[in-house]
Amino acid sequence: xxxxxxxxxxxxxxxxxxxxxxxxxxxxxxxxxxxxxxxxxxxxxxxxxxxxxxxxxxxxxxxxxxxxxxxxxxxxxxxxxxxxxxxxxxxxxxxxxxxxxxxxxxxxxxxxxxxxxxxxxxxxxxxxxxxxxxxxxxxxxxxxxxxxxxxxxxxxxxxxxxxxxxxxxxxxxxxxxxxxxxxxxxxxxxxxxxxxxxxxxxxxxxxxxxxxxxxxxxxxxxxxxxxxxxxxxxxxxxxxxxxxxxxxxxxxxxxxxxxxxxxxxxxxxxxxxxxxxxxxxxxxxxxxxxxxxxxxxxxxxxxxxxxxxxxxxxxxxxxxxxxxxxxxxxxxxxxxxxxxxxxxxxxxxxxxxxxxxxxxxxxxxxxxxxxxxxxxxxxxxxxxxxxxxxxxxxxxxxxxxxxxxxxxxxxxxxxxxxx
Amino acid sequence: xxxxxxxxxxxxxxxxxxxxxxxxxxxxxxxxxxxxxxxxxxxxxxxxxxxxxxxxxxxxxxxxxxxxxxxxxxxxxxxxxxxxxxxxxxxxxxxxxxxxxxxxxxxxxxxxxxxxxxxxxxxxxxxxxxxxxxxxxxxxxxxxxxxxxxxxxxxxxxxxxxxxxxxxxxxxxxxxxxxxxxxxxxxxxxxxxxxxxxxxxxxxxxxxxxxxxxxxxxxxxxxxxxxxxxxxxxxxxxxxxxxxxxxxxxxxxxxxxxxxxxxxxxxxxxxxxxxxxxxxxxxxxxxxxxxxxxxxxxxxxxxxxxxxxxxxxxxxxxxxxxxxxxxxxxxxxxxxxxxxxxxxxxxxxxxxxxxxxxxxxxxxxxxxxxxxxxxxxxxxxxxxxxxxxxxxxxxxxxxxxxxxxxxxxxxxxxxxxxx
Numbered sequence: 142x143x144x145x146x147x148x149x150x151x152x153x154x155x156x157x158x159x160x161x162x163x164x165x166x167x168x169x170x171x172x173x174x175x176x177x178x179x180x181x182x183x184x185x186x187x188x189x190x191x192x193x194x195x196x197x198x199x200x201x202x203x204x205x206x207x208x209x210x211x212x213x214x215x216x217x218x219x220x221x222x223x224x225x226x227x228x229x230x231x232x233x234x235x236x237x238x239x240x241x242x243x244x245x246x247x248x249x250x251x252x253x254x255x256x257x258x259x260x261x262x263x264x265x266x267x268x269x270x271x272x273x274x275x276x277x278x279x280x281x282x283x284x285x286x287x288x289x290x291x292x293x294x295x296x297x298x299x300x301x302x303x304x305x306x307x308x309x310x311x312x313x314x315x316x317x318x319x320x321x322x323x324x325x326x327x328x329x330x331x332x333x334x335x336x337x338x339x340x341x342x343x344x345x346x347x348x349x350x351x352x353x354x355x356x357x358x359x360x361x362x363x364x365x366x367x368x369x370x371x372x373x374x375x376x377x378x379x380x381x382x383x384x385x386x387x388x389x390x391x392x393x394x395x396x397x398x399x400x401x402x403x404x405x406x407x408x409x410x411x412x413x414x415x416x417x418x419x420x421x422x423x424x425x426x427x428x429x430x431x432x433x434x435x436x437x438x439x440x441x442x443x444x445x446x447x448x449x450x451x452x453x454x455x456x457x458x459x460x461x462x463x464x465x466x467x468x469x470x471x472x473x474x475x476x477x478x479x480x481x482x483x484x485x486x487x488x489x490x491x492x493x494x495x496x497x498x499x500x501x502x503x504x505x506x507x508x509x510x511x512x513x514x515x516x517x518x519x520x521x522x523x524x525x526x527x528x529x530x531x532x533x534x535x536x537x538x539x540x541x542x543x544x545x546x547x548x549x550x551x552x553x554x555x556x557x558x559x560x
Numbered sequence: 561x562x563x564x565x566x567x568x569x570x571x572x573x574x575x576x577x578x579x580x581x582x583x584x585x586x587x588x589x590x591x592x593x594x595x596x597x598x599x600x601x602x603x604x605x606x607x608x609x610x611x612x613x614x615x616x617x618x619x620x621x622x623x624x625x626x627x628x629x630x631x632x633x634x635x636x637x638x639x640x641x642x643x644x645x646x647x648x649x650x651x652x653x654x655x656x657x658x659x660x661x662x663x664x665x666x667x668x669x670x671x672x673x674x675x676x677x678x679x680x681x682x683x684x685x686x687x688x689x690x691x692x693x694x695x696x697x698x699x700x701x702x703x704x705x706x707x708x709x710x711x712x713x714x715x716x717x718x719x720x721x722x723x724x725x726x727x728x729x730x731x732x733x734x735x736x737x738x739x740x741x742x743x744x745x746x747x748x749x750x751x752x753x754x755x756x757x758x759x760x761x762x763x764x765x766x767x768x769x770x771x772x773x774x775x776x777x778x779x780x781x782x783x784x785x786x787x788x789x790x791x792x793x794x795x796x797x798x799x800x801x802x803x804x805x806x807x808x809x810x811x812x813x814x815x816x817x818x819x820x821x822x823x824x825x826x827x828x829x830x831x832x833x834x835x836x837x838x839x840x841x842x843x844x845x846x847x848x849x850x851x852x853x854x855x856x857x858x859x860x861x862x863x864x865x866x867x868x869x870x871x872x873x874x875x876x877x878x879x880x881x882x883x884x885x886x887x888x889x890x891x892x893x894x895x896x897x898x899x900x901x902x903x904x905x906x907x908x909x910x911x912x913x914x915x916x917x918x919x920x921x922x923x924x925x926x927x928x929x930x931x932x933x934x935x936x937x938x939x940x941x942x943x944x945x946x947x948x949x950x951x952x953x954x955x956x957x958x959x960x961x962x963x964x965x966x967x968x969x970x971x972x973x974x975x976x977x978x979x
Contacts, residue, residue, distance in 0.1 A: 336825065339825045340825065343818065343821055343822035343825060344822070346818045346821070347815075347818040347819065347822060350811065350814055350815040350818045351815060353811045353814075353815075354808070354811045354812055354815045356811075357804065357807050357808035357810075357811045357812075358808055360804040360807070360808070361801065361804040361805055361808050364797065364800050364801050364804050365801065367793075367797040367800070368794070368797055371790060371793045371794050371797055372794075374790060374793075375787075375790040375791075375793075375794070377786075378783055378786045378787060378790070381933060382933055382936075382937070385937075389940075524829070525826075525827075525828045525829050528829055528832075529828075529829060529832050529965075532832040532833065532835070532836055533832070533962065533965065533967055535836065536836070536839070536958045536961050536962050537962070539839070539954070539958045540955055540958045540959060540962075543951040543952070543954045543955035543958065544951075544955065546947065546948075546950075546951035547948055547951045547952060547955070550944045550947040550948045550951065551944075551948050553944045554941055554944035554945060554948065557937055557940045557941045557944060558941060560933065560937050
């Protein structure tokens with residue numbers, strides 16, 4: 142269910158790690174490597190402040206696709222990673238590709254919990270759903286036309302030791318934010334921001350309402366279990382009705398028990414929605430960076446303008462703006478011509494640098510805006526496809542639940558008919 | 561002291577009844593044969609229940625009464641406000657002068673009727689009336705729901721009496737159905753004082769204690785006690801289910817709109833989102849109907865038998881008291897030397913009374929049990945049918961949603977159907 146779209150622009154072509162030049166159709170990592178998060182295990186160890194802690198690690202298995210395509214079945218390479226390492230990977234990707242809507246991770250902590258479901262991070266159902274979510278994250282990243290080519294990603298999947306150090310060495314944390322420009326793009330980003338806000342609001346409302354409905358439905362089914370008990374007790378004192386009541390009671394017990402599986406399955410649906418709740422945040426992050434970097438470009442432009450003004454003042458002697466230097470010059474006399482020359486020369490250099498910077502940044506901005514827009518389109522298609530499927534699956538689940546209900550109550554009716 | 565509770569005017573009517581051949585045959589219940597040999601005594605008491613002539617019994621299904629209770633109307637006087645119900649009777653019984661009657665009655669009139677019936681037939685199981693006082697939680701005594709529930713129960717009460725082989729021939733019943741003005745009739749008869757006397761005697765006898773209850777009545781008592789507990793439990797469980805269903809329905813009503821609101825934000829995704837919203841809405845309506853069925857069919861039926869259980873307990877007590885009275889007098893006879901003849905006659909009378917009481921109770925008991933099984937079976941079957949119907953309708957709703965998206969109802973990626 143990964144949407145691999147082949148509509149790449151030229152500037153996205155980069156050499157693959159295996160040395161093969163990427164063709165326009167896109168050679169994502171997932172095409173060359175089978176990836177899965179196979180297992181989860183509990184570990185304990187000492188943390189940074191030398192305290193004992195328990196945490197969960199996840200087993201990542203990879204196998205080369207060409208071997209599988211030839212029909213061979215090699216043993217997978219594998220390594221263990223914990224959630225915090227996935228987080229580090231994602232943060233690295235966000236900073237390095239700020240114009241890309243980076244796939245989200247599954248929940249760090251269980252949220253939207255309806256009261257029968259555990260809120261414990263060690264709960265096996267939660268761990269299992271997280272395992273699925275982490276695998277989903279890796280599959281999405283590895284099939285993304287841009288992100289899949291990243292070296293750090295490849296290391297994450299293949300090198301167990303020393304990966305963290307490699308990530309920190311990229312210095313991604315200190316990276317300067319990209320700058321955007323152009324009014325057209327500003328409007329696009331406003332729309333994107335609005336959409337991401339709305340998406341976040343609607344999905345979270347839906348998830349909350351669903352959890353409440355699940356809670357209530359649980360109550361309805363479980364109360365029917367009481368019928369099971371009471372009918373059974375009642376059957377003991379009845380002659381003609383005894384058998385019918387007894388067997389009807391068993392069906393009521395079955396009915397009450399059936400809700401557990403039904404709601405467990407619905408959690409998967411909720412997870413699919415949650416992914417897009419978190420995607421909304423990723424979308425917003427791209428927009429926020431746009432705003433920040435827009436501001437930075439303005440600052441850089443302002444700086445250039447002020448330097449040019451200073452140069453003009455120095456050259457012509459006419460003071461247009463207030464400055465301490467100007468004041469002291471007036472008060473204590475002007476500086477010597479050599480000093481003025483030196484200052485002018487320095488200014489010219491700075492101005493030249495500044496102009497280059499602004500030019501560079503402007504070009505980069507426009508490129509990045511384009512790339513972000515492309516990824517936004519890709520994201521939109523992916524979202525529509527995924528969520529449509531999720532809604533269909535939800536309907537299928539409801540149908541299955543109805544069929545079970547028909548069966549149970551039909552059986553109960555038969556029991557009563559025989560009474 | 562006459563131990564019997566037969567009102568004076570009743571025995572007066574007995575002479576009339578003797579002349580009427582049709583009335584000899586009252587029992588559609590062949591279980592008369594189970595009652596054992598009837599004492600051949602000239603006492604008018606026994607003649608009430610004895611087959612004088614072998615007439616053909618009418619078919620078990622032949623109804624000779626069609627009674628409706630409807631049209632509740634509020635009556636306001638200076639002192640009080642009360643509801644009058646219209647009681648329409650259509651009958652083919654010959655002791656009724658006309659074949660159709662229409663009268664207006666209030667709840668107190670029903671209470672009077674039932675009181676007289678119980679008085680005349682202390683060991684017959686007289687169907688209970690709906691409760692006198694408002695149920696907790698209801699603020700208005702005359703809100704429509706309460707009146708309707710009561711009306712239905714009163715309707716059922718009269719129909720149950722009309723189906724009873726003995727009670728339907730009661731003069732009080734006839735008066736109730738036919739007299740335009742009931743107040744004059746209500747003043748006749750031993751009424752309150754006699755009931756008081758009976759209660760005092762009952763208390764006195766219960767202090768002395770029962771010598772030995774016949775085995776079959778001990779069994780009956782045990783059954784009654786257990787049945788009472790069980791039927792109350794079933795009633796409680798059902799009320800709880802309704803409560804849970806209502807809360808589920810409330811949440812469902814808030815859940816659907818979250819899909820609609822989200823749909824307004826989307827383009828391609830809007831169709832499936834709106835589809836799900838629509839499905840949830842329609843399922844809500846079905847849930848409402850299901851709750852209604854429970855409230856209007858199952859709950860009243862269960863509640864009726866909760867009240868019946870109390871009636872049964874009272875009947876058992878009265879039977880015990882009749883036996884206790886006989887035993888007390890019998891002992892007195894054994895110990896006292898004087899007044900032997902007078903006492904002997906009294907004791908004989910009481911002995912007969914015990915016989916009659918036991919026999920009538922036994923017959924009515926098996927009749928009641930059959931009716932109970934029929935009524936509860938029918939209500940339970942009706943409930944299961946409604947539940948099957950509920951799930952079938954919801955199933956259709958979700959299937960049509962999938963069809964509208966041009967998806968196979970078995971789902972695309974589901975293991976069930978074709979992929």
